[in-house]
Amino acid sequence: MTKDSIILLYGSYARGDADSVSDIDVLVVSSIKPQDDEISKLLPTSYKGILHTSHYTWKEFSVMSSYGSLFLHHIAAEAKILGFGGDALNHLNHLLSELPSYQLAKRDLSSFRITVNDVTIGLEIGLPPCFELAVLGGVARHASVLGCYIMGKPTYGRKSISQAAELFQMSAAIKDLELAHKFRLYEEGQCEIPSEVSLTDVTRTVQIVSTFLDRIEEAIYADAA
Amino acid sequence: MPTLHDCLGLIASTKVAARDTESAYVLRSRLKRSLLAVSQLAAEHAGISGPLMPEDIEKIRSTEPTSAKILEICLSLLGKTRSLCQPSEALDARWQSGWETVRSDLTVLEHELRLIVTTPHEDVVQV
Numbered sequence: 001m002t003k004d005s006i007i008l009l010y011g012s013y014a015r016g017d018a019d020s021v022s023d024i025d026v027l028v029v030s031s032i033k034p035q036d037d038e039i040s041k042l043l044p045t046s047y048k049g050i051l052h053t054s055h056y057t058w059k060e061f062s063v064m065s066s067y068g069s070l071f072l073h074h075i076a077a078e079a080k081i082l083g084f085g086g087d088a089l090n091h092l093n094h095l096l097s098e099l100p101s102y103q104l105a106k107r108d109l110s111s112f113r114i115t116v117n118d119v120t121i122g123l124e125i126g127l128p129p130c131f132e133l134a135v136l137g138g139v140a141r142h143a144s145v146l147g148c149y150i151m152g153k154p155t156y157g158r159k160s161i162s163q164a165a166e167l168f169q170m171s172a173a174i175k176d177l178e179l180a181h182k183f184r185l186y187e188e189g190q191c192e193i194p195s196e197v198s199l200t201d202v203t204r205t206v207q208i209v210s211t212f213l214d215r216i217e218e219a220i221y222a223d224a225a
Numbered sequence: 226m227p228t229l230h231d232c233l234g235l236i237a238s239t240k241v242a243a244r245d246t247e248s249a250y251v252l253r254s255r256l257k258r259s260l261l262a263v264s265q266l267a268a269e270h271a272g273i274s275g276p277l278m279p280e281d282i283e284k285i286r287s288t289e290p291t292s293a294k295i296l297e298i299c300l301s302l303l304g305k306t307r308s309l310c311q312p313s314e315a316l317d318a319r320w321q322s323g324w325e326t327v328r329s330d331l332t333v334l335e336h337e338l339r340l341i342v343t344t345p346h347e348d349v350v351q352v
Contacts, residue, residue, distance in 0.1 A: 054311040060319065071314040111250040118238075118251075122258055125231040128277045131261055135254055142250075187278045 003086035004058065005030030007039060008079040012157060013047060015078055021191045023049040026082070027075060029061050029092065042082040050190065061095060068100040070149060074156045105220050108146055109213060112139045116209055119202070129202045130183055130193065136205050137184030140177045140212065147216040150223055168215035173208045180205050226269055227262040232338055235259040236331055243328065249320040253310050256327070260299045260306075263334060267295040270341050279303055291340050298334045302327065 001007070011025030012018040024047050026039055033055040040051060054071075056064070064072055076096045081089065116139060119132045144164035148155040155163045161181055165174045182194040227235075239255040242248045257279045264282045268275035271292035276282050282300050287293045309323040 054314070056311070064314070069314060108250070111248060114242075114248075114251045115254050118255060118258065121235075121238075122262075125227045125235075125262065127227065127258065127262060127265075131258075131278055134278070135258075138254070187280060189280060 001034065001038070001083055001085045002030055002032055004088055004091075005032075005034065006084035006088035006092050007034070007042060007082040008075060009043075009082050010075055010079040013049070014080045015157060017157060018047075018049065021049075021185060023052045023188075023190060026051065026053045027079065028053060028055045029058060029088070030055070031057060039082075058091065065095040065099055067103040070102050070145060072096065072099055073102065073149065073154060074145075077154060078156065102146075102149060105146060105150060108142070109217055109220060112143050112213055113210075115139050116206060116213070119206055123199060123202060129197045129199055131187070132202050133180050133197050133205060134183040134187040136202070136209050137177075137180035137182065140209055141181050141184065143209070143213060143216055144177075147212075147219065150216065150219050164216075165212070168212065168219070170208075170212055170215065173212065176205050176208050177212070180209070226275075227266055229266065229338060229341060232259070232263045232266050233335060235262050236335055240328065240331065243320070243324050249310075252320055252324075253306065256302065256306055259331075260303055263338060264296055264299045266338070266341065267292040267299070291337065295334065295337050295341075298330055298337065302330050302334070305330070 006029050008027045009025070010027055012022040013024050024043065028034060028039070033053070036051055036053060039053060043051075061072075072095075076099060084092075115135060119135050122132045122135070123129065140161055141158075144160040145154075145156060147164040147168060148160050151164075151167045153163065153167060158181070161177050162174045165171055165177060179194060182191065183197070185191045186193050235255065236259050239252065239259050242252040242255050245251075260282065261276060261279045264279075264285065265275035267287065268285055271287040271289040273285065273287055276285060280303075282296060282303055285296055287296055305323065305327055309319055309327070311319075
């Protein structure tokens, strides 16, 4: 481990709610990304998921902290230290202690909307509905994390979807949003294909996610006002 | 099944997203969609089954030279997408620095795609 590096565990294993499809989420902040086998040595042998490592340089991490990155809020809320060198822990604590509120919510919402519109294009040219549903599942998850944060109830795990749907009075849509997210997990190789999916299913989910984004947008503008 | 015209349109929209320095999220999904569509077209050209998801591209093997080249470029771009994207956050700054190499590969991909029109394999090409 280099002198400027810190390695953190976050996500379901850090929260203690990992299940059979959970991956092992690790954040490394350092000038050089370590090999996965070096990281694996720091993990308990009982951890069985796929290792997903995010690596940022300190410069990138500092930029992220300047706009109050939601990911850094996530780290500040639940990460556990696996190892560090030199002064890296103090540096991390300093950046996280000065973390402002998230500044890019409107931009994210705009990106989510463009991405949902792109799904319609994908369907029109005959791309597999399962792929387009996975794209919607990604938007649903990311929008949920943003929505929970905006509503002052930050939630970063898979439960963020149901939590956000309830916060935005869309409980009836939880099943569809969670199914879309399961396709996202399938795309990432974390589970088998959840079910057959039709064009109609995806079109319905486009409408649901669009409504979900409308509700989050209202909250963002209300919060800004 | 996407046509050549569709694939070129998706690549163009990916390049448009890249002009905006704050669109890493959109860029990532557009690039993956482009790679999926292109690899489906290449697979069809070779008379083999195409991928359902971008991550399936690495499982596809073609002996038809044009398709094989296209699939190789798609796989390379998928690898670059993974290295530019973090599981945690689509970081605009990283896309800005890594975009040039992606754009260069996309230009090569566009060139190879157009060769599909001039090198029909059996009679399965739709353009």
